[in-house]
Amino acid sequence: MHKVLILGGGIGGVAAAIALRKQGVAVELVSERDYLFIYPLAIWIPTGGAQFRDIGIPLSKLARKHGFSLTIDKVIALDSERKTVTLEKTGVRDSAAFVVIALGASKMKHDGIEHTTSICGKPEDSLVLKAKIEALIERGSGSIAFGFGGNPNDPSAVRGGPGFELFFNLHHHLTKLGIRERFEMTFFAPMAEPGARMGKRAFSAMAAMFEADNFTTRYGKKISRFEADGIVFEDQSRLKSDLCMFIPASDGHETVRRSNLPQNSAGFIRIDDYCRIEGVRGWYAVGDAAALEGPEWKAKQGHLAELMAHNAAVNASVEHFGRKEEMRGYQEHLNILCVMDMGDGAGFVYKNSKRELFIPMPVVGHWLKKSWGHYYKLSKLWL
Template sequence: MQKVLIIGGGIAGVEAAIYYRKEGFEVELLSDRSYVFIYPIAIWIPVKTIRFEDVAFSLDKIAARHGFKLTVDEVVAINASDKTITLKEGGVRNAPHLVIATGAGKMKHEGLEHTLSICGAPEQSILLKDKIESLIAKGSGKIAFGFGGNPNDPSAIRGGPGFELFFNLHHRLKKLGIRDNYEMTFFAPMPLPGARMGPKALSMMEMMFKRNRFATRYGKKIKRFETDGVVFEDDSRLESDLTMFIPAGDAQPFIKASDLPLNNAGFIKINAFCEIEGVEAWYAIGDAAALEGPDWKAKQGHIAEIMARNVAHNSAVNMGMKSEEKKSYQEHLNILCVMDMGDGAGFVLRNDKKALLIPLPIIGHWLKMGWGWYYKLSKMGYIPRIPGM
């Protein structure tokens, strides 16, 4: 039986492990934690809609269900020339057939320790919940949410969860009858955050911001974060009792230090079949990979899953286990999400032909909640996977 080592226990790595098993491979999944954190639904932990335990889904259960081996350890180095990886506890490992699904690191900002992120370490979602609860107990305050950019790779921006948590916090404060006691400001260094969704969606977002009395600080680079606010490049200041900030994605340090082929941002260069340039039988998927495509392209979970399914198929083709054509991820590039707002949602779609945001009052929120259950049940094989999801 052909063997494959997959590093990264996130959405991309889990999907790859499942589909490599379907193709008949012996699979070892290497993860630095014992659970997959379902980031798309983590937005509800800080506002107490769901618990941390609902979002942290045991990798042991998925591994047992699909028959792959799980190893919990941390990758500290990769050597493409020797086809080896080095683990924090397990030492040097040979990796003749490797899938890199380790996700991205984060861009560095001065004073970042004074912020919390809904897209950072899973534990930060609990710290955000505690911070919000203390602010509610105080009865008033200034709230600043934002996200950053990576000038070397605009596809590494992840602003959607910031908007979602912002809307959900607004909804919670409204339900408590204390929304008027809080100043809520969204900030970003680009002049039109969310522009990649398309002009119609951007216009609708602007209307929602005005209707809900959200302030904005757009178009100024972030100089540093302080304990009680954000300082911008022109030394103007945004005061804040709670700063939630999502740094743009950056390459993982051990990826940057490797001999892998990298783009200007340090992400791994791949072809349309997710094959790493010049390294036979090595693949990269998800946020670790450098995407090629239209200017509006974005790294999202559903694209990572498509890449994961494709590499399992392409590996089987490359090894002569099946005689079909290899599959490209590029024809599937789009922006697709249900942007939750606590009391509804907006369906966002952007591709080469259209860009839209469709309001889904009430039902949209429950559709996204349902997706969280669908993810867990489908990964366990209890229900079939819906094509395109």
């Protein structure tokens, strides 16, 4: 039986493992964590809307359900010339028929980043944020600053949506407690119009909600450094904060950067439309690890990682295992899709090259996103 080695136990890696097993291919999934953390659902942990234990799925359960083998280990080296993968505990692997790299990405480093906490960082950071929010509520008042950064070498590596969602959810939480007016809430970003890639309708609607909810903004100024009590911008202006949540832009995974894999200027792996790594036969890259090609507004999202994973599975089977089917490209399916949760409702956002939508969904939108979370977990464990 053909052997596939999948590197990474996130949304893309798990999707690839399941898709390949359905085709009867032997799969070994390598993951540094022993659980799949569902990042789109983590926005509710800091405000108590979800429990940490409910946001993950043990990879051992997924392995038993779908019949792939699981190795908990860290990838420390990749060699595209020798076709080898080196793991921290178990050493060199070179026997796989092909490899799918779904390692995700590293984060850009900012001076003083230790003074911030991210909802898109380590899973445990969501609990740190929860503790900080509870401490600030106990204190009774304060300044709250949420923001995200950009990567000038790859604009698609920005992840601002979860920051906006948590910001709205915290506002809703403080409002329910009857103490919202005691807190100054500011959103900051180095770009002049953060969120503009979602489309004009979504951006305009969000700006209106910011005004209605009495949020302040600090846009268009590059971040110089973070300090214990605030953010300093390039013009040396300061934004005071007792709580700072910041999502750094993604950067090429550190193991990829050290490798001889083809990379763009940000350290993401160069692939073709079929997710094949340029010049490395039998190796594929999906999700945040890969360099996307396409329109200027393109963005890396979980649903795109899943699509790329499914495509890589089909394309590998066509090229290497004799499956009779058309190869599948990801670029024609590029879009921005999200249900932006606000705690008491949501907004449906969709954009592709032909159209853009923003549909307000008071009340029901929140429960729609909650329902998606249940569906996602059930679909991986039972379907």
